[in-house]
Amino acid sequence: MSNSSGTGTGRLKSHVPNRFVLVMVLCLVLLALCVCASLAFGSRPLRFHELMDGLFRQDVDSYTANIVRKRISRTVFSLLCGAALGVSGALMQSVTRNPIADPSILGVNMGASLFVVCGIAFWSISTANQYIWLALAGSAITAVFVFGIGSMGRGGATPIKLVLAGAATSAALGSLITAIMIPRSYVMDQFRFWQVGSVGSASWSGIGTFVPFLLVGLLIGFLVAPALNALALGDDTATGLGVRTGKLRFIAALAGVLLCGATTALAGPIGFIGLLSTHVIRLILGPDLRFVIPMSAIAGAIILTIADVGGRLIGSPGELEVGVVTAFIGAPILIIVAMRSKVRSL
Secondary structure (H helix, E strand, O other): OOOOOOHHHHOOOOOOOOOHHHHHHHHHHHHHHHHHHHHHOOOOOOOHHHHHHHHHOOOOOOHHHHHHHHHHHHHHHHHHHHHHHHHHHHHHHHHHOOOOOOOOOOOHHHHHHHHHHHHHHHOOOOOHHHHHHHHHHHHHHHHHHHHHHHOOOOOOOOHHHHHHHHHHHHHHHHHHHHHHHOOOHHHHHHHHHHHHOOOOOOOHHHHHHHHHHHHHHHHHHHHHHHHHHHHOOOHHHHHHOOOOHHHHHHHHHHHHHHHHHHHHHHHOOOOOHHHHHHHHHHHHHOOOHHHHHHHHHHHHHHHHHHHHHHHHHHOOOOOOOHHHHHHHHHHHHHHHHHHHOOOOOO
16 A cells, blocks of 8 residues: 555645544543443443452352343444444545445445345355355445446436435345345344344354454554545545555455445444444544544444443333444434535436
């Protein structure tokens, strides 16, 4: 990536937003509070001493201590998934120059879902490792297809055309998923809980499978951020600054698909986290992706964890899946953003 983020982009003005340190501190404090809330609250609220026993006294084997230990893996998984979706949303918005791009809106989640359900139906897959590779393939193919369809016609890949292409693709893929599941009840039973989007089935083995994909995607996202700043100025300007725009888009999109696909494979198609986290950070810190991308990771982790805790409290004594909560919050935000965004006409 040296050619795409080197001396050319170095001429861009380097400026740390005045509020960056304050926002970082506040976000880290809020993240810590979210972790505490995720460990303490649920269908079975815990007292302080029960929480301490589960966290620090391995010799205690009580029911409440085991609840705490289960919630630890769930909380870690929620934080990692939120960070991955936050960065994926920031990358997709930057690559497409579309303020309402998000893995769920562009159909990427549904592509991953189709490949997973095909794996369950035709190849009897059942492990996290198998889910991940199929979900990544489905995400990548769908992303290429949606961008290709959205790029047709006059004006190229405009934000509205990409969203419409994503919506149409999602509807078509959803019909295919239904057609595959209906005659196979065992597939429906296995798939329906995954399809809603949840971090409740988190396990340390699944987290171990997920982490390498997360680290690679995050590293690429952080490295390409300066070049993406140049890309935001337009392809001609970016090329003049030494950025290889085609190569940059491919690598950044690859990182976004990697993060989204791996998350979807293990947690299901959780929507709107990338949209919400990125817009909140841009509203506070401005458009500089050197700060937007890492802070979107923290904001995504916070939003998803809050949504997970909220789903547990709202659905008590059971729980409301986090995918339902994020959709309930994210849909109105999407409408507001779409109404306020200055997008090109079809």
